[in-house]
Amino acid sequence: MARLPFYIIVGVLLVAGIALSVHRHVQFEVPWTPGEQRQVWEIESLITFSAQGNPVVVDMALPSHQRGFRILTENTASSGYGLSFLEDERGRRAQWSIRQASGSQQLYYSAQLLETPPGSRQQQSQPPPLPRDIVWERPFDTAASQVIERAYQRSADPFTFTRELVRDFTGNRQGENIRLLLTQFDRTPLLVRLLNEAGVQAREVSGLLLEDGRRRQSLTSWLQVFNQQGEWVLFDPRTGEQGRPENLLLWEDRGQAVLEVQGGVNSNVTFSMIQHNQPAAAAVRNQLADDTLLNFSIHSLPLEEQALFQTILLIPIGALVVVFLRVLVGIKTSGTFMPVLIALAFIQTSLATGLIGFLLVVSVGLVIRSYLSHLNLLLVARVSAVIITVIAIISIFSVLSYRFGLNAGLTITFFPMIILAWTIERMSILWEEEGPKQVIIQGGGSLLTAVLAYLAMNNPWVRHITFNFLGVQMILMACILLLGNYTGYRLLELRRFKPVTEDS
Amino acid sequence: MMGSWTTPGKLRAKGIVGMNRRNIRYIGRYNNRRLYPLVDDKLKTKLLAHEYGITTPDLIGTVTTQFGVKHVTQLVDGLPGFVIKPAKGSGGKGILVIERVEDDVYIKPSGARLNRDDLERHVSNILSGLYSLGGAADVAMIETLITFDETFAEYTYEGVPDIRVIIFKGYPVMAMMRLSTAASDGKANLHQGAVGVGIDIATGTAIRGVQFDRPRTDHPDTGHELASLRIPDWETLLTLAAGCYEMTGLGYLGTDMVLDRQHGPMLLELNARPGLAIQMANGEGLRRRLDLIERQPDGVDVARRIAFSQKHFARKGELQQATDTAIA
Numbered sequence A: 001m002a003r004l005p006f007y008i009i010v011g012v013l014l015v016a017g018i019a020l021s022v023h024r025h026v027q028f029e030v031p032w033t034p035g036e037q038r039q040v041w042e043i044e045s046l047i048t049f050s051a052q053g054n055p056v057v058v059d060m061a062l063p064s065h066q067r068g069f070r071i072l073t074e075n076t077a078s079s080g081y082g083l084s085f086l087e088d089e090r091g092r093r094a095q096w097s098i099r100q101a102s103g104s105q106q107l108y109y110s111a112q113l114l115e116t117p118p119g120s121r122q123q124q125s126q127p128p129p130l131p132r133d134i135v136w137e138r139p140f141d142t143a144a145s146q147v148i149e150r151a152y153q154r155s156a157d158p159f160t161f162t163r164e165l166v167r168d169f170t171g172n173r174q175g176e177n178i179r180l181l182l183t184q185f186d187r188t189p190l191l192v193r194l195l196n197e198a199g200v201q202a203r204e205v206s207g208l209l210l211e212d213g214r215r216r217q218s219l220t221s222w223l224q225v226f227n228q229q230g231e232w233v234l235f236d237p238r239t240g241e242q243g244r245p246e247n248l249l250l251w252e253d254r255g256q257a258v259l260e261v262q263g264g265v266n267s268n269v270t271f272s273m274i275q276h277n278q279p280a281a282a283a284v285r286n287q288l289a290d291d292t293l294l295n296f297s298i299h300s301l302p303l304e305e306q307a308l309f310q311t312i313l314l315i316p317i318g319a320l321v322v323v324f325l326r327v328l329v330g331i332k333t334s335g336t337f338m339p340v341l342i343a344l345a346f347i348q349t350s351l352a353t354g355l356i357g358f359l360l361v362v363s364v365g366l367v368i369r370s371y372l373s374h375l376n377l378l379l380v381a382r383v384s385a386v387i388i389t390v391i392a393i394i395s396i397f398s399v400l401s402y403r404f405g406l407n408a409g410l411t412i413t414f415f416p417m418i419i420l421a422w423t424i425e426r427m428s429i430l431w432e433e434e435g436p437k438q439v440i441i442q443g444g445g446s447l448l449t450a451v452l453a454y455l456a457m458n459n460p461w462v463r464h465i466t467f468n469f470l471g472v473q474m475i476l477m478a479c480i481l482l483l484g485n486y487t488g489y490r491l492l493e494l495r496r497f498k499p500v501t502e503d504s
Numbered sequence B: 001m002m003g004s005w006t007t008p009g010k011l012r013a014k015g016i017v018g019m020n021r022r023n024i025r026y027i028g029r030y031n032n033r034r035l036y037p038l039v040d041d042k043l044k045t046k047l048l049a050h051e052y053g054i055t056t057p058d059l060i061g062t063v064t065t066q067f068g069v070k071h072v073t074q075l076v077d078g079l080p081g082f083v084i085k086p087a088k089g090s091g092g093k094g095i096l097v098i099e100r101v102e103d104d105v106y107i108k109p110s111g112a113r114l115n116r117d118d119l120e121r122h123v124s125n126i127l128s129g130l131y132s133l134g135g136a137a138d139v140a141m142i143e144t145l146i147t148f149d150e151t152f153a154e155y156t157y158e159g160v161p162d163i164r165v166i167i168f169k170g171y172p173v174m175a176m177m178r179l180s181t182a183a184s185d186g187k188a189n190l191h192q193g194a195v196g197v198g199i200d201i202a203t204g205t206a207i208r209g210v211q212f213d214r215p216r217t218d219h220p221d222t223g224h225e226l227a228s229l230r231i232p233d234w235e236t237l238l239t240l241a242a243g244c245y246e247m248t249g250l251g252y253l254g255t256d257m258v259l260d261r262q263h264g265p266m267l268l269e270l271n272a273r274p275g276l277a278i279q280m281a282n283g284e285g286l287r288r289r290l291d292l293i294e295r296q297p298d299g300v301d302v303a304r305r306i307a308f309s310q311k312h313f314a315r316k317g318e319l320q321q322a323t324d325t326a327i328a
Helices: A004-028 A140-153 A158-169 A176-184 A187-197 A280-285 A303-312 A315-329 A338-349 A351-375 A379-403 A407-414 A417-434 A436-458 A460-468 A471-483 A498-502 B008-014 B019-030 B033-040 B042-051 B066-075 B116-127 B150-155 B234-248 B277-282 B287-294 B302-312 B318-327
Strands: A037-061 A069-077 A082-088 A091-115 A202-209 A220-226 A232-235 A248-252 A259-262 A264-279 B059-063 B082-086 B096-098 B100-102 B105-107 B140-144 B162-168 B171-179 B195-199 B206-211 B214-216 B252-260 B264-271
Touching: A004 A471, A037 A248, A140 A158, A140 A176, A140 A187, A158 A187, A158 A220, A158 A232, A176 A187, A187 A202, A187 A220, A259 A264, A303 A460, A315 A338, A315 A436, A315 A460, A315 A471, A338 A351, A338 A407, A338 A417, A338 A436, A351 A379, A351 A407, A351 A417, A351 A436, A379 A407, A379 A417, A417 A436, A436 A460, A460 A471, A498 B008, A498 B277, B019 B252, B033 B042, B033 B234, B033 B264, B042 B059, B042 B140, B042 B234, B042 B264, B059 B066, B059 B116, B066 B116, B066 B140, B082 B116, B096 B116, B105 B116, B116 B140, B150 B171, B162 B234, B162 B287, B171 B234, B171 B277, B171 B287, B171 B302, B195 B277, B206 B277, B234 B252, B234 B264, B234 B302
Parallel strands: none
Antiparallel strands: A037 A091, A037 A259, A037 A264, A069 A091, A082 A091, A202 A220, A202 A248, A220 A232, B059 B140, B082 B096, B082 B140, B100 B105, B162 B171, B162 B252, B171 B195, B195 B206, B206 B214, B252 B264
16 A cells, blocks of 8 residues: 555654654653652762972773762862873773972862663773783782692582682681781782682773762772673672672773872772752753764753753654644634644633733734724734834733733833734734634634643643753654544534434 | 534544544645645645546636736626636635626626725735735636536525535545525625535435535525425536546545536536534435545545445435325
8 A cells, every 4th residue: 555655654653753763762761751759979080199399190981870879060279280180901090190299289079860761771991911920929829829728629600609709708717828918919919810810801890889978988899700601790809798799889890900100109090979859851961962873862052052952852742642633623723833833822821810911912902903904004014013013012911011011021022013913904804704713713723732732742741851851853753744634524523513413 | 502412423424523533533634744735735735636637617816916907807808607716715715706787887696896906905815815825915706607507596696506525535425516695695604604405425416405504494585495496417427526536636635526517527626624513414424435435445446446435335315205294
């Protein structure tokens, strides 16, 4: 059938629209409803060191998007320092530099992190290469091989091996081999070394345990252990506990140093953090704009244009309401999309003020227009005269309402004046030709449509969805196409054709 | 409240065609938009009809420029009556009927008296596009007044009764006569209160009458019963109407015909988007008839098409049945 391409287009639009929306929801944690609260962490890190009057380079690891957390904004404060953000095989890092500095120095880095529902998907991470030769001095080599052998016997795979290994380090079970090794090495690097010796890819990473209101916290080190398939698991090197705590933010996950300072001594980094709730929509707005095609989002525009688009993206909703009311219900309106424009004006004026203003302007306009029709003017001139009349009416109402202290009256200027003029012109002709009844029917139909369109467009949920999910526009398009293909009866036709079904 | 509503199932059983179906299935499919100007511009229709030998009311003249507005009275000088209409008007808008002229006073059928200025203003409004679709500049046509057949005098109030025949792929599908009333201000528009009388395609006799969508057996103003309504020269009228298919190429067409006392059936205007009220007047939906015609082959000549319609769409009027039982 010739309608096949039509249904394919509709299907493609629907699938693409839904896929884009779901992608935005899943990938960028844009919530479906505007009221949802999201937890946002404000984390501030303070780097202190003493400079010695020489050039200084400070290099610090930065957290990146990860499971459970999403970086919204980041800021730095560092007077006099040059700053650049680097992203290379060492991960994301910030580099401060200055030609000359002396005395105590303080650098600040702060980030806002959105707490996101932990997805099931594990983050991909490149396992570190195994070091070629691990050299143990005597007598540590024997101790190490015995420790490894002991854990190896009691384990089946890299993860259980790690667990057994760490368990041997803790509490009463700490054997003399381990005590010997610990005289030479720190615990976590030693564990990594032992794991590598046993052929297990592992590294030490640094994380921050988030607790509301804590200050002067420091990073803790964790073991990241990979299996042959490249999956990884975090182990607490202190207890051997497997798995990542919910409130752990991985600050550095490449096995690199967290902080490197050249030209300074006594460097230290401490963290303070605070948690607060924020409406999800606001959290979305704060997201850093990653400019990819799939993240094609209005949020990358300047704020002023965003506000404009917030309105523009609502127009399809209004159009859908009009199509619905005309095709499925059969309401007559004066001018097809005039109700949408009136509804847009209602959004600015609020409904009651808008309705009163609209009725006032149109009824006064109709009175004046009826006089104009006696002047025997050409159409264009007459409509222009009506436009000027509308402007005059609006000005007078604005001034009057201001005098009487009704500030709401001032919003009347949001009405599209040319549309109002044409409405008056059409209504006036309708009145002359078909009588006041048709004016009431069509005018009432237009107003009803405008009010319904307004209610749809002003709904906070609709505003949230249209603004945050551009895919919804495709779904709307598909709906409108489908409605345009509807050959069934209109609701009001069930009433109109009723007499035919009555007899015989 | 429930009493004034019906169900889609009942409408479907009656074969009623709704607005959406009409627009998509019939107008959208059978009426090529390229051909619309032929019917939307009455001047073009008239010239084309002349070419195809379809009778239309005589054209007295046209006014195409605002400058020409001043000459309107010269054009109509000496005529007993005339009609001014916009070439691109729709739904009967902007049609001014002058029945009599008395010392530069122009009298409408309602008795309203217009002077020269009123006339010129009306023409000027037409030219500036007040009545045309989308407000496009227009042309005013001046035609002779139709002196309608005496037999209809009792069935109408002020206006000229016209006959709407729906032509689908050249086959007459359904017909109705529209009788103007006081309520419709002499206009033959059903939604303004004109009486619609369904006409049997086979015989040209009345089937059923409606006003404001409710059944009616007599004319509200003259009180004359509608059952005896019979259109003379019915075959000629159908032939003219069906011929409009070849003339325009439009598959789904509303033809508005009138009966002139001297010239017989005439084409008044064509409509590429004919309304659905004809179903009310006939008490029957269009659907079954349209479906039947859709199954017919193309390229059948006018006479055979009419014979086909007369054979398949014959109906015995409810009005006659009512009178029959009254007599018995």
